[in-house]
Amino acid sequence: MSIRHGLLALLERSPMYGYQLRHEFERSTGATWPLNVGQVYTTLARLERDGLVEQTGESDEEGKVVYRLTDAGHAELTGWFATPLAGTDRPRDELAIKVALALTTPGVDVRAVLQTQRTATLRHLQELTRLKAVADGSEDTAWLLVLDSMIFRAEAEVRWLDHSETRLARLAMTQRPAAPSGPTAAVPKDEPSDQAVRR
Known part of the structure; x- marks a missing residue:
């Protein structure tokens, strides 16, 4: 989601000034996408330039400019x-x-990259699950939808990491040179076999 459309969605609710927009954006997304107020005001300036928002002509007691959505917005x-x-x-x-580059970069242990990421993703998944358990289902519906999306994405990432590790293990098995077998396998090529000596 672009910040541009996020701010337009918030201004559809009611006119707001920059700090309000920042607060409502983070509240609506569960602070999964933190914004600094500079990003908010830069985006507002572009939206105003494009005719999608306009100043209301009002300001709060601290002189903050209030913006509203236009018809074009x-x-x-x-x-x-x-x-x-x-x-x-x-x-x-x-x-x-990152994994594709690790696989083709000399000196990088791609399995270690996968295992490190799996550990971090599982830890993140546990934290998301904890947040979901304490959320209020009736009051935090928007936040719960965001949480569910993040949980599903983390679960899919763990599955992909497992799949990647399995694929690499199979590849390593097919590329491993076959071990010599049989009683004559240990005879060096430049030395005659016992049968040749007896003749």
Whole structure:
């Protein structure tokens, strides 16, 4: 999700100033995407430039400027909610890229990379599960949906890590040179066998 559309969604609720938007954004997403107030005001300036938000002309007691959604901003937000995300709209999978590079970089133990990541992901999954257990199902529905998404993603990551380790183990088995077998296998090539000496 872009910060741009997140702020538009919040302004659909009611006019707000920057600090309010930052607080509501983090509250709505369970602080899974922390924002600094500079990002908020930079994005607001772009939204205002594009005609999607405007200043109300009002300010609070501290002089903070209040913003509201324009008709164009409402149309932009409606279109965003109605449009499915494409794979190209999502961030690249840094973990998959990291493992692929570890596999082809000399001196890197790719199995250690996988095991280290699995430990961290399982720890993160436990923390998410703990947060879900203490959330209020009636009051925190939006936060629970975000939590569920993060839990499913972490579970999928653990499955992928297990799959990757299994694939690498199978690959190592097929690439291992076959051990010599049979009674004549130990005879060096430049030395005659016992049968040759007896002749």
